[in-house]
Amino acid sequence: MKxxxxxxxxxxxxxxxxxxxxxxxxxxxxxxxxxxxRTRSALRLNERVHIDFGPDTFNQALKCGVNLRELRxxxxxxxxxxxxxMTELNLREMARDRxxxxxxxxxxxxxxxxxxxxxxxxxxxxxxxxxVEFVEIDYLKQYEIDGMKVMALVGNHRGHxxxxxxxxxxxxLRDGRTLFYAVDxxxxxxxxxxxxxxxxxxLLIMECTFGSDAIEPDAEHLDVHRFIAVLERLLxxxxxxxxxxxxxxHTNHHDLDHEGLxxxxxxxxxxxxxxxxxxxxx
Numbered sequence: 001m002k003x004x005x006x007x008x009x010x011x012x013x014x015x016x017x018x019x020x021x022x023x024x025x026x027x028x029x030x031x032x033x034x035x036x037x038r039t040r041s042a043l044r045l046n047e048r049v050h051i052d053f054g055p056d057t058f059n060q061a062l063k064c065g066v067n068l069r070e071l072r073x074x075x076x077x078x079x080x081x082x083x084x085x086m087t088e089l090n091l092r093e094m095a096r097d098r099x100x101x102x103x104x105x106x107x108x109x110x111x112x113x114x115x116x117x118x119x120x121x122x123x124x125x126x127x128x129x130x131x132v133e134f135v136e137i138d139y140l141k142q143y144e145i146d147g148m149k150v151m152a153l154v155g156n157h158r159g160h161x162x163x164x165x166x167x168x169x170x171x172x173l174r175d176g177r178t179l180f181y182a183v184d185x186x187x188x189x190x191x192x193x194x195x196x197x198x199x200x201x202x203l204l205i206m207e208c209t210f211g212s213d214a215i216e217p218d219a220e221h222l223d224v225h226r227f228i229a230v231l232e233r234l235l236x237x238x239x240x241x242x243x244x245x246x247x248x249x250h251t252n253h254h255d256l257d258h259e260g261l262x263x264x265x266x267x268x269x270x271x272x273x274x275x276x277x278x279x280x281x282x
Contacts, residue, residue, distance in 0.1 A: 004281040005045055005179075005203075008060040011038030011278075012209045012221075012252035013082040015056070025253040035258040035277035039063075040082040041183055041250045043205070048146050049073045051169065051181055053105075055085040064279050069098060073146050074105045077183055078159035078166035079114050086115065086123060093131045102133040106145070108152055112136045114161030139167070140195075147174045153192050155185035157220040168192070170199075177202040183250045184209070186220045188230055196239045204246045205276070206230065211254030212264065224256070224264055231270055242271055249276040 009015075016038040017026035029036040040054035047070040061068055068091075076084045084107075092103055107115055112134055119127070126132050137143060142151045148171055155166035169181045180201050182188070209221035222230065227248065234240045248261065256264060258275055265273040274282075 005043065006064060006066070007247075007249060007276045007278060007280040007282075008042040008044055008050075008064055008066070009039035009054065009056055009278055010249045010251065010276040010280070011040050012207075012250050013040065013080065014252060015039055016251075016253050018253055021253060023253055025255070025257055028257050029253075032257075035275075037278065038251065039278055041207075042083075043181065043249075045148075045171075045173070047071065049075070049148065051075045052077055052083040052183075053085065053088060054082050055088060057085070057088045058091065060278070068092075069095070071103060072099075072101060074103060075145075075150065075169055076105060076107050076111060076167070077155070077169070077181075078157065078164060079107075079111045079161055080159060080184070083184070084111075084115070086118065089126055089132055090122070093126055093129075102130040104133050104135050106135045106137050106143075106150075108139060108161075108164065108167050109136050110161035110164035111159055111167075112161075114159070114164065137167075139165075148172060153180075153195060154189060155182065155192075156189055157184040157186060170196075179203040179205065182206040182230075184221060186218070186222060187226045188233075193233060193237065196234065197237045199239055201234075201240050201244050203282070204234070204240055204244055205249055206246070207250035208248045208261075209250055209252050209254075211251075211256040211261075213255055223254075224261075224268075227273075228265075228269055231273075235270055240271070244271070245274070245282060246271060247274045247276045247280070247282065 017029040039056035043051040152167035155168040157166040210223035
């Protein structure tokens with residue numbers, strides 16, 4: 001396959017189409033397929049590093065033509081099951097031909113503590129047998145991971161853990177470009193804007209869970225209005241510019257399909273926004 005940053009999944013918790021749902025967006029996805037079918041969000045930075053590991057891992061690897069044998073590092077945004085499905089880790093244990101190195105799974109401290117409490121005997125065996133290794137990371141501390149600089153900023157979205165906020169990852173890629181992966185989050189905390197102010201982003205990948213029907217101001221996800229409000233703030237403070245690649249991901253079965261999102265942002269966004277889809281490579 002072509003290598004690059006690959007969107008393995010671009011849907012929210014229910015995916016599209018939700019198998020129990022008969023709304024217009026889900027029925028449209030069943031009929032049209034293609035870019036309107038969305039599995040739960042996951043991103044492949046390269047063959048060794050992924051962000052999130054949800055319940056669609058098997059299908060995503062099959063659909064996108066990727067082999068996870070070389071995967072060594074897994075950055076987890078938060079502990080909601082659509083982003084971190086621990087039962088899928090058994091796929092690595094059952095592999096007949098795999099690397100002897102454990103798969104390192106990076107979790108913020110509250111996410112790490114919660115995850116350990118959820119493991120049954122089989123899950124603990126994955127750790128004991130070094131199939132996987134959980135690695136605690138602190139918010140706002142920079143780490144070197146596979147030649148990349150990685151920092152977890154505090155996202156405006158709570159996870160299952162006590163005092164757990166989703167990790168929005170600020171990453172300096174191997175080629176020197178700067179990526180901010182803001183999934184999941186509502187409108188950014190002021191601290192996040194301030195931390196981003198002195199930086200210039202080459203890539204911004206950001207959630208837009210809801211559509212044009214405005215959600216509550218304190219919601220822990222973005223709709224199209226707040227997505228644009230974040231863009232305007234980042235433009236104003238110089239964090240993004242006209243050459244920043246902006247990609248929308250993590251969207252649910254709201255009122256806009258892929259074509260509708262494309263038209264909406266072409267009309268209203270202050271800079272170009274590419275609408276992500278499963279299998280997109282940038």
